Amino acid sequence: MKALVVDDSGVMRRIVIGALAKADITDVVQAGDGQEAVAAVVEHDFDLVLMDWNMPNLKGIDAVREIRAMGCKMPIIMVTTEAEKSRVLEAIKAGANNYVIKPFEPQMLIDKVTDTLARASA
Amino acid sequence: MDRVVFERFRDLIYDRSGILLRDGKEVLVAARVGKRMRSLGLEHHSDYYQHVVNDQSGTELTILLDAISTNTTSFYRERDHFEQMTGYLTAWLAEGRTRLRLWCAASSTGEEPYTIAITVKEALAGRAVDARILATDINTQVLEQAQVGEYEPEKVHPVPPELRQKYFAKVQRPKGTMLAVGDELKQLLAFRRMNLAETPYPLKGPLDLIICRNVMIYFDNTVRQRFLDEAFRLLRPSGILMVGHAESLTGLTGGFKPVRPSVYIKPA
Numbered sequence: 001m002k003a004l005v006v007d008d009s010g011v012m013r014r015i016v017i018g019a020l021a022k023a024d025i026t027d028v029v030q031a032g033d034g035q036e037a038v039a040a041v042v043e044h045d046f047d048l049v050l051m052d053w054n055m056p057n058l059k060g061i062d063a064v065r066e067i068r069a070m071g072c073k074m075p076i077i078m079v080t081t082e083a084e085k086s087r088v089l090e091a092i093k094a095g096a097n098n099y100v101i102k103p104f105e106p107q108m109l110i111d112k113v114t115d116t117l118a119r120a121s122a
Numbered sequence: 123m124d125r126v127v128f129e130r131f132r133d134l135i136y137d138r139s140g141i142l143l144r145d146g147k148e149v150l151v152a153a154r155v156g157k158r159m160r161s162l163g164l165e166h167h168s169d170y171y172q173h174v175v176n177d178q179s180g181t182e183l184t185i186l187l188d189a190i191s192t193n194t195t196s197f198y199r200e201r202d203h204f205e206q207m208t209g210y211l212t213a214w215l216a217e218g219r220t221r222l223r224l225w226c227a228a229s230s231t232g233e234e235p236y237t238i239a240i241t242v243k244e245a246l247a248g249r250a251v252d253a254r255i256l257a258t259d260i261n262t263q264v265l266e267q268a269q270v271g272e273y274e275p276e277k278v279h280p281v282p283p284e285l286r287q288k289y290f291a292k293v294q295r296p297k298g299t300m301l302a303v304g305d306e307l308k309q310l311l312a313f314r315r316m317n318l319a320e321t322p323y324p325l326k327g328p329l330d331l332i333i334c335r336n337v338m339i340y341f342d343n344t345v346r347q348r349f350l351d352e353a354f355r356l357l358r359p360s361g362i363l364m365v366g367h368a369e370s371l372t373g374l375t376g377g378f379k380p381v382r383p384s385v386y387i388k389p390a
Contacts, residue, residue, distance in 0.1 A: 038324040042256060042314055066324065069180075070314040071265055 002027045002044065006037040006060065007052040007079070012102075016050055016079060019106040023113055034058025038066045046074050048117065051096070053080035053087075061094050068095035075120040077112060079104075123152040127167045131155075134174065139187050139260055140319025140345035154189040184262060191261045192340075195230040197237050198280040200335065203364050204241045206385060207331065210362055211245035214330065222253040225325070225356070227334035227349075229257035229313060232268030232303075233277070238333065239307040240285055256325070258316035265313050271303035321348050328358035335366035343374065350376045359390040 003025050007013045013030050020028060029044060031037040035057040041049070049067070053060040064076055075097040080087075083101045091099060098116045100109055123131075128148045135141055143151065152167065159170045174182045198204060214222065222242065226235045235257035242253055259265050272293060278286055278301045290301040316323065318337065332353050338346050353363050354376055363378060363386040365371070371378060371386060378386035 035324070039326045042312065042324055043254070043326070045312060070316065070324075071262055072314070 001025050001047050002029070003048040003050065004029050004031060004037065004040055004044070004046045005050050006031045006034070006055070006063065007050075008032050008055040009052075012052070012079075015106070016109065019109040020050075020113065022106060023110045025113070034060055034063030034066075037063045038070075041067050041070065041072055046072075048113065049074060049076040050079050050100075050113075051076055053078060053082045053091075061091060064091065064094045064096055075116045077116055079109070123148045123167050127171060130171050131167075134171070134183075135187070135190060136342075138183055138319070139191075139317060140342075140348075141187075141190065141260075141340045142342045142345075143190070151190065155186065158185060158189060188261045188263050191259075191264075193230040193261065193264050194336070195233045196280060197233045197278060199234065199237075200367050201280075203333070203335075203384075204237060206382075207238070207241050207333075207364075208245055210331065211242060215245065215249065215251065219330075220251050222251060223327070223329045224253075224255045224331045224333070225329050226255060226257045227316075227318060227332060228337040229259040229265060229268050230261075231264045232257070232271055232313075233273075234333070234335070235268065235311055235313075236271065236289075236303050236307055237281075239310045240281070240289055242310060243289070243307065244285070253310055255311050257311055257313050258318075259313075260315065260317050262315050265315055269313050271308060272300040273303075275299060275301055318349050319345050321352050323352050323356070325356055327356035329356045329361055330358060331362045331364070332357060333364040335364065336368070338365060338369050347374055347376070350374055350378070354378065354388060357388045359388055361388045362386070363388070 003020055005013050005016045005028055017028050029040050031040050033055040051060040051064060060078065076095065077098040077100060078091045078096045079100045079102060081102045088099050098112050100112050128151060131151055132143045135143060155170055162173065164170050164173065174186050177183065224238060226238055229235050235255060238255055242255065246253060257268065278290060289304050289307055291304060293300050293302045338349065350371065357363065365384050367384050369384065377389060379389055381387050
């Protein structure tokens with residue numbers, strides 16, 4: 001199980017990585033913006049992507065679109081402060097599979113990850 | 123197809139993919155989009171043009187490009203390139219390189235990237251080296267076929283028998299016996315859709331070798347130059363670019379030096 005954690009905040013990446021470790025996901029690659037995320041997806045085969053929305057260079061939502069346009073089908077979870085329903089719908093339309101609103105309890109993220117992976121393999 | 127409509131399709135396709143449809147390709151375009159138009163219940167080519175332009179999601183454009191792009195390929199096509207590739211790989215491994223990155227820029231249905239994977243695997247000869255091959259194409263349908271990696275036995279014929287035995291397994295499918303590429307080749311490869319006309323490419327590099335054969339013939343010099351600039355950026359010093367035998371970089375600017383016809387090096 002290999003995951004990509006995308007956020008322009010190093011602190012937030014550490015929090016997400018810490019939560020993933022509790023779900024036994026320790027093979028993690030980090031990216032600091034959407035462009036880095038897309039480049040990482042070209043390079044590696046990920047089983048899961050956790051994507052922030054507001055980042056420099058390329059926004060998370062556009063990175064999701066690019067990743068889907070490349071033909072990659074791994075589950076993507078948006079992890080963002082964008083809490084409005086229209087935003088959630090926009091992300092789902094772009095190709096995200098699930099949504100976590102910041103700030104979050106680690107257990108909440110773990111549940112979403114487990115749920116998303118279970119649905120993806122079903 | 124109406125001349126005016128053809129020109130609109132030609133401009134749209136060039137603008138979005140860099141693929142240049144020369145005059146006289148009206149029949150080809152009409153034939154390729156005809157099937158799609160029937161399934162949409164559209165009667166006129168101009169209606170289909172509007173349908174493509176109106177689709178904000180870009181899905182219909184992808185379907186159009188899938189229909190237009192040609193995909194002639196075979197295992198070991200232009201075989202001497204793979205002999206030269208073996209030479210480069212062997213030399214790099216002898217230098218002690220532990221990371222190899224190759225990019226096949228026109229994957230098509232997978233014959234070329236799997237030929238590269240066999241070449242890499244054989245050159246590695248069991249050495250533990252971090253080797254990866256990126257295979258890209260603009261056509262999503264051929265990429266899906268490539269990822270499945272199953273071929274009719276006659277298609278695999280150009281693969282030498284001992285390598286066929288080593289890397290392919292027989293599988294029974296409704297249409298008969300097929301040869302399936304094994305996991306040890308698939309593990310080396312990543313298949314991704316990429317449009318060579320859209321720069322910068324979402325790659326970081328540095329790459330050791332880029333192979334882009336019989337693609338540039340569909341591009342005009344503007345798009346060719348765009349590709350070459352990106353290839354130059356992504357290759358490491360002494361990295362290799364291979365193009366098709368019928369292609370040449372003559373008349374294009376850039377820092378590449380010819381090693382032999384259709385093989386170029388980025389100077390160290």
